[in-house]
Amino acid sequence: SEEDAAAVYKAARFLNMTGSGYVWLVGEREMSGKALSEAPDGLIGLQLINGKNESAHINDAVAVVAQSIQELFEKENITEPPRGCVGNTNIWKTGPLFKR
Structure with missing residues (x-):
């Protein structure tokens, strides 16, 4: 929430994490309203055109997920994933790519 973001920004300021050399990557909610009044310099966020x-x-x-899977x-x-977890010690080699 905006209130949570404002509290995080205040705590970060207290811990000297808002000065030169710091960049804050945040979501839309974290750069609006009360949060914006406490936001540090170096804040980078994304505001969606159709945010509401x-x-x-x-x-x-869905489009982002589809495009990612297509790429x-x-x-x-792409390798075949393990068929189950029980008793299987094989690591799915493609798994980390899906997580990216």
Whole structure:
């Protein structure tokens, strides 16, 4: 929430984490209202054009995931994941790519 972000910014200022050499990457909520009044210099955030439109948010999120998966399949060698967890000690080699 904006209040939580403001509290984090205040604590960061107290811990000297807001001066030269620090950059803050934040979401839309963390750079508005009460949060913005406490925000440190070096704040970088993303404000969505359709920030109040829930269906546009969902559409954008699905599009990002779809594009990421498409690029993954086009650029990487996708291996078959393990069929289960119980008794399986094999690590899925492609797993970390999905997590990125």
